Each structure stands twice: as C-alpha cells, then as structure tokens.
Amino acid sequence: MSLSRPLNQLARPGEVVRQFTPNWFTATMGTGILALALDMLPGHLPWLAALAEGLWWFNMGLFALCSILYGARWVLYFDQARRIFSHGTMCMFLGAIPMGLITIVNGFLAFGIAHWGGIAVRIAADLWWLDAAMALACAWFVPFLMFTRQDHALERMTGVWLLPIVAAEVTAGSAGLIIPHLGATAEARTMLFIGYGLWATSVLPAMGILVILFLRLVLHRLPGPDMAVTSWLALGPLGTGALGLLTLGAAAGHGLAGSAGAALAQVAHGAGVIGAAILWGYGLWWWVIAMLATIHHLRGGLPFNMGWWGFTFPLGVYAVATLDLGTETGLAMYTVLGVFFVGLLALFWLLVSARTLAGAYHGRLFQAPCLMPEAGGRESAPGSTLASPA
Template sequence: MTPSPILIFPRPLTRLSSSRELVRQFTPNWFTATMGTGILALALNQIPVSIPGLHQLACGLWLFDIVLFVLFSGLYAARWIFFFDGAKRIFGHSVMSMFFGAIPMGLATIINGFLVFGASVIGPASLPIAHALWWVDVAMSLASGLVIPFLMFTSQEHSIEKMTAVWLLPVVAAEVAAASGAQLVPHLADPQVAFRILMLSYALWAFSVPLALSILVVLVLRLILHKLPHKDMAASAWLALGPIGTGALGLLLLGQDAPSVFAAVGMQSVGIVAQAIGVIGGTMLWGYGIWWLALAIMVTIRYLRDGMPFNIGWWGFTFPLGVYAVATLALARQTHLAILANAGIVLVGLLLMLWIIVFSRTALGAWRGDLFFSPCLMSNVAPITDEADIA
C-alpha cells in the first residue's frame, strides 16, 4: 500500500497575499537552508587543493548564511509574537515539529564559521562569540532531542507506514553540537575549560548517535514493509546520511583533541585511547555511510524517473551530504589516505552542484510565495487581510 502524500511543503504557485501572511505561514523547515549553506561554506574551505579565491568564496557563503539565519529567526519569532495560536499548533504536527532540530543545527554551522572565518572578519571577538553561541546551541539541541520525542510518545499521531528519516532531525542536533564542541576545544586557552567541553561533547555525541542509529534500524524495516515514501518526501532519503556523517566527524575531531586535552589534566593514556577510538570508530561509521549514500543515490534516480516535484524539503540533499563529505576529508587528514581525500573532493563538488540547484529553485519559489506554507494551519482559518488581524 502506498502511503498518502504528507502535505508539508507544496502550495499553489501564487504570491502570498501580504507580508503578514508570509509570517503566519513561516515554518522552521526553512532553517534547513541555513544548514545546507553553512555546511557548504565549511566544506569548501577544507578542500585539500589550492584554488584561488576559494577561501573568500567560502567566507562569503558563511556571511550569507548568517544573514539567512538572522532573517529566518526574525520571521519565526514574529510568527510566535503575532500569531501565537497558530504557531503553537506545530507541537501537535507529526512532521513539521521534527524541524525544530534544524534551528540548532543551522546555528552550529555559523558557530564553526566563527572559528574558521571569524578572526579575519571581526578579529579576536570571534572566539568568545563562538563559545557563547555554542552553549546556546547545546541548550537548544538538548531541548529538541528531549521535547520532540516526548511529544511523539504522548500526543502526536505516528505510524510505521508514514515514518520517514525526518524522525532523525530532532535527535541529531546534539551530535552536531558535539562536533562543534570538538572544533571549539583547540581554541580554548584554559585546559580545564577545554576538558569540560571535550567531556560534554562526548556526552552530547552519546545523547544522539545511539538513538539515531536505532531510528535507522526502524527506518530500514519501514522501507522493507511499506516501500518508498511519497515523492514529496523524496529528499528524506538523504537524511539518514546526516547522523552517520556527523557521528563519524564527531569521533574523529574529538579523538584528535583528546591527547593534548587529557594530557593537560593528567590523563594522557586516556587521550591516546580516545584518539584510536576516533579513527577506528570514525572509519566504521564512514563505511556504514557508504551503504546509505549508495541507497540514497539509487532512490533519488528512481524518484527522478517517476517525477519528483520541487519543495523546500530538497534542502535535505545538502546538509547530510555535506557532513559526510567533511567527515571524509577529516578521515583523509588523519589516515593520510589519498583515496579518501579524492573522495572528499568529489563529494564536495557534488554538494556544490546540489546547493546551486536547490538554492536557485528556492529563491524562485520564495519570490513567487509558493514555498511558504504551514501545514499546521490546515483548517478553516481565514487569511490575513487587514492590519487589525495582527493585533
């Protein structure tokens, strides 16, 4: 039996009646655009090939990512302020509520950018900004990973037949924060602060990865029993690559930090073990990701053959591929295997191509207004037509 379409993205190709209607219809799945843009900036900067202007391009993308994140945050905050009753309906929606996890994951790419590009843009202030934002990101990630599953268990309607990899989004945010913490640690001068953040990052990794892998087991069963989701959810096939790539990246980066951080607090032997676990564990997760990457490519070809309509969910092609590409490059740096470096370059090239396609179609859809749609408002609610409606 083919699942019925999950109407979370499509909307008739008409302009919104007003900017107020745009605010009322704004949903957190737009933050997936900041995830995809941010990871592209970080991935381009890590390509192990000297290309003139590449660093500047990556930095420009990171600055653009900040603009997008601030804009989307303002729009979504305005929805909660002016349309509170409609906004709170998201907690009961079985799909859209999953995208709360996209907010801290989008912020994480900006935090990492402060560590990579910030010093050249704003100077020494970039480090304390990144440090402060990381704690905000951790808080949001923990809230997403706890509150949304609790709502799934208690009040939302779910079934195996309608399950997609979107279930991963709220729980994966914590491991993204863990990987960001690993990148923050080498910049911290105080050994005790670095040690605390390293240990917390390991805990964040464990808070997320085992649960995400458990969801993937159920997802495989769902695919076997009920086949592929509706074509509107085609891009969700790539989401499984996200926790695998981020999990591998987290282990690699945390293991890379471990020797110096543990040695500074008198636990040198633990650091050596952690470094080894990082390489071995990261390699094993990377290998697991090959299966999901190959499957995602085959599934996408199948969807393209049958017709795959564009929607905001296409941003699901970008971030999972991006973190897997960055993990590949990190593994190449630690193992000195040229084949991994070449594979990482190819993956980043594919990411760039997909980003251009998705961004251009998103920009067109946003201009038309057809991408702004809140499924939580699928009821007899009159459109916003008057200034008094805001009050």
C-alpha cells in the same frame, strides 16, 4: 525567474510571517555546510577561500532573517505557531535551528579568527553553549511530543524523525573544533566530556531510528515523491557521528592535562579514527541507497518543496567527515571521495537554491502544513501542497 509581482501567490504579504516554519532553517544548514566544506578542500585556493567565507557571511544574514521571521510568527500568531507541537512532520524541523546555528559557530573558527582573533573564539564558545542547550531541548522534548501528542505510524515514517535527534551530535562535533583554541582550561575539559555526552545522546538513538527506517522501507517501500529526499537524511547522523569522533578525539590532547590525561587523549584519538571509519562505511551504504531512491523517483517526477534541502546538509557533513578521515589517515581514497562529495554538494546547493528563490519570490513556499485543518497531527511533506515542478 518570472518578473511578475513578488509573493503573488499569497493572499497578502503578511502571510510570509504567519506561514513561516522552521524547515526554512534547513537552507541555513545547507549553505553553512557548503561554506565549511569548501574551506576544507585541499589546495587552499585563494578564490575558493574567498567564496567559502562569502557564503558564511551570507549564511549569517540568512539565519538572522529566518530567526526574525520565525520569532515574529510566535509573537504575532502565537496560537497558530504552537500548533507545530502537534504536527508529526513540521515539529521535527525544530532541530534545524541549532544545526543551522552551529554552521555559523564553526565559521567563526574557520573564517572569523583571521579578522578578530581571540574574540572570534570567545563568540564561538559562547554560542556553542547556547546551541548545546537548544540541541538538547530538541533531543528530549520533540521525541516526548512524538510519544504523547502526535499521530505517527510505521508506514508514514521517514528520515525526518532523525532531525531533532541529530542536532546534539552536530553540536558535539563543533566542540572538538573549539577546544583546541581554549587550551587546557576547565571550560575545555567540561566541553570535551559534554561533547561526548551530546554525541551519545544523538548517535545511539539515531542508530535505533535507522534500524526502524530500514524495516519501514522493507515493509512499506519508499516514501512518496513529496518525501523522497528524506532518504538522504540517514547520512546526517553517520556523517556527523564520524566527524564528532574525529574532532573530539583530536581535541582530547588539548583539553586534558597530565600524564593520565595524555594517555586518555591518545586512546580517544585512536578510537575516534577507527570509529569514524566504521560509521563512514555505514554512511556509504546509505548514500548509495539514497542515490538509487532518488533515481527511482526521478523517473516519475520529483516535485519541488523545501524538503529538497535534505540533499545538502547530510551530504555536506558526510563530505567533511570524509575529508577529515583523509587528513587523519593519509589515505588518498578518502580525500578523492571527499572532493567528489563536495562537488556533488555544490551542484545540489545551486539547484536547490535556485528553486527556493523562485518559490519564495512567488510565495509558493510560504505555507505551513501545521495550519491545514486536515493535517492535524498526521505527517505530511514540508510544503507538500506546494510541490511544483517550477
């Protein structure tokens, strides 16, 4: 990284706030899922556990910083900030906010209980309800804006359309982690069935989007280099969909009481494992397609932008679902593949983090596409004008 003056590519430092957009929350998504994935690796090595927890602490600070900057943009530049609702790409990244938060919520269970006991569980549960409300707002209102205010076309469609939808199923999967810590309470039962509702709110529309995405790729070929990484986003709804079925199915026995509840929980658990295995297989197809698409674009150069964080979270949730399938089924193939995916995730995270730090230091990455007059409601790459090999 050059030691020239920080933010030297911005007209003034205040542009960091004016140009701050929610795609920065994808960095919290990628960092958070890496922390959780490392914690799930077999062997439970002490140094790896310490690294995972350190990443979680770092991610909380990163999420707080992003929240302050984005909140300041709405306070100081309200008229410019609200233009996001008409922008066909940047508006999708509103879904990154609840998805980034849920990695912190899950971290309170993975790392916080050892420090604060039941208080960590209570914090996780309270934040979960907030996250569920945010995820539902994205799932309902962002598509409505697509229907009414934004300019979309099939040839410009990418996997970015999935972002506001997938947030709800990410929250659903987290419910399955919290419920066992709540016991057979009314809150646990309510969270269980809301979790299944959130899963359906997300997975079923996402399946429809994936069908349209396949059609778009057949008719109009791969998107341009600036949006090449969006091929990885298809892994998101399949990985989190599988994980949600696994965690909710496992949690059903904790949230349901009585003989009828026990029978229902047994069905939920078995259906969760089978359903997750099916979604996992579909996800493997998309993973191979994403790898091939990336290799195809690398031959002509793949310019860096914040969209590169798409390499991390979708792969991360797919890796976690793979490891969980290994635990549930006892099959070594899932565990071996899960470890491989986590290793690939770590490599992607290191690469994208280094490029992001360099771009942020110089200010290259602080430019909001929704403020560009020529963009209007049309879709453009997140930071595409700043794409750089640096």
